[in-house]
Amino acid sequence: MRLQTASEPGNLSRGCQGRPDPLVFRWMQAGKDRELETTDRDGFRFRGGHPALDLTATLQGRLKDSLRELLAEPEDLARWLVAAGLASPDIACDPAAVRVARELREAIHQLVHAHLAGSRPPDRARKVLNQVARRGSAPRQLTADGEALLAGDALQRLAFVANEAIALLGGTDRGRVRKCENEGCAVLFVDLSRSGARRWCSMAACGNRHKVAEFRRRQT
Ligand SMILES: [Zn+2]
Helix, strand or coil, rough: CCCCCCCHHHHHHCCCCCCCCEECCCCHHHHHHHHHHCCCEEECCCCCCCCHHHHHCCCEEECCCCCCCCCCCHHHHHHHHCCCCCCCCCCCHHHHHHHHHHEEEHHHHHHHHHCCCCCCHHHHHHHHHHHHHHHCCCEECCCCCCCEEEEEEEEHHHHHHHHHHHHHHCCCCCCCCEECCCCCCEEEECCCCCCCCCCCCHHHHHHHHHHHHHHHHHCC
């Protein structure tokens, strides 16, 4: 099963016509295929296989000198929520939601890196995560067509992401959270492959780059 993409607005609202805020949620339906989803959509990277990890990729250039903020404006957050499959295009975002999204993102980033380093969760990041999660998560709704959707405003959807982050970092899949092995790539992902040996955020991007570098090394 493939995930919806932002370039398919028709699919975003499929099955929920006539509702004021039909909120589509396909991520969980992707199930075991999540690890295969490496597509970049609408200028964002969705290589993490998990919305909390994908949120951390909205600040680019973490390993370089210049950071690139992809959630600069409320419209950016709305586009990300839609591209992530967490909202339909009519979702409304304001500057307060952008601030929460960035704070949540950096908290998740710090918590994942602490976990990867074998450290305890840093207090401040943990408190931010818990605080956002407590705000009341967007509820899942089942449509007449049997589709799972998310309802609620932007803050509730961010609370949903926070809850999913807690389920990931506090659950059995946390041992499958990885940073891409490409040294210059900061993307985090959850390795849901059967072998548990996934090394790259994207085979098409970082995996191939590594293969080419290996090939060149063998040639010289
Ligand atoms: Zn990578």
